[in-house]
Amino acid sequence: MPPMPQTLNQIKNLLAMWDLQPKHRLGQNFLHDHHHLRRIIDSAHITKEDVILEVGTGTGALSQGLLEEGAELITIEIDRDLKPLLNQVLCTRYGNRVRLLFGDVLTTKHQICDSLTTQLPQNPKTFKLVANLPYSIASPLLANMATTFPNMSRAVVTVQREVANRFTAQAGHKDYGPLSILMSAMYQVEQISLISPTCFWPVPKVESAAVLLQRRNIPLTDEPTALSACAHRLFAMRRKQLGTIIGREIAQLAGLDPTIRPDHLTVKQLNKLAPLLS
Incomplete structure (x- = not known):
């Protein structure tokens, strides 16, 4: 098993070497627990043929662990002050197996930056996302990945627990x-x-x-963008009945009970409705 890099003291020393401090405004909280870092890496099932995307490079602790698995890494960091540190920690050691980008991964809430998009493998070639995501961008980033990049085969991400609960919530649950x-x-x-x-x-x-x-080998929708737009429209009035939001006729045309509320609609039911609202 490859050794895990960067203890807490090493992270602090690296930042001190470059006269840097964690930036609260950028949500910089560096994961240093080796048990969790190892579990994240192992869950990604990395091979030497993989291309890995990391968002939020930080001091490169997770990056080093990913590169030690032999994969190619594309990693993007918003904090340009970390550039000399990361050049030393990553680029000097791993050479052309790492592509280090600087900037905001999201141009807008609904668009991933061009500088990253042009670096990612194009469908049908696949890539994996492995990252300790900044909390503020986790939801829009993953929504963009789901709708825009069908070739992202796997992701292992650290997010705020409340966001993780929303990922796994089923119809009828408050999340x-x-x-x-x-x-x-x-x-x-x-x-x-x-x-x-x-x-x-x-x-x-x-x-x-x-x-x-x-x-999924066979996704539950062929039109993720339309499904997402449909869900956002309905959940803007999640406590109202479906017939009140879109009209009883459209609900019945989709074979749905007009009295049902959006938070009780399954993915399968929303799939029937999305084409009628697009």
Whole structure:
């Protein structure tokens, strides 16, 4: 088993060497617990043929673990002040197996930046996403991945526990919503571990969870963008009856009970409705 890099003291020393501090405004909380880092890497089932995308490079702790598995890594970091540190930690050691990008991964809430898109393998070649995601971008990033990149075969991501609960929620649950629907339609979703705040530095105020997303061989929808738009429209009025939101005639045309509420609609039922609302 490859050794795990970067203890907590090493992370602090690396930042101090370059006169850097974690930036709260960027949500920088560095995962340093080796048990959880190892579990994330193992759950990705990495081979030497894989291309791995990491979002939020940080000090390169997870990056090093991924590269030690022999894969090619594309990693993007918003904090340009980390560039000299990461050049030393990653580029000097791993050479052309790592492509280090700097910038915001999202141009807008609904669009991944061009500088990353042009680096990713094009369908049918696949890639995997393995990342400790900044909490503020986790939901829009994964929604974009689900609708735009059918060749993302697997993802193992650390997110805020509340977001992880939305990934796995079923119809009728209080956490069920558009994100639950899209993730369920495109992936088999599993929470693989809960991660205590003390596993990060600085210590965040919320719990985290590692989530595994495995692309379905046959997705539950052929039109993920339309399904997502349908879900967002309905859940904007989730407490109202379906017939009130879209009209009884359209609900009945889709074979649905007009008195049902959006948060009780399954992915299969929403699939019937989405073409009628697009």
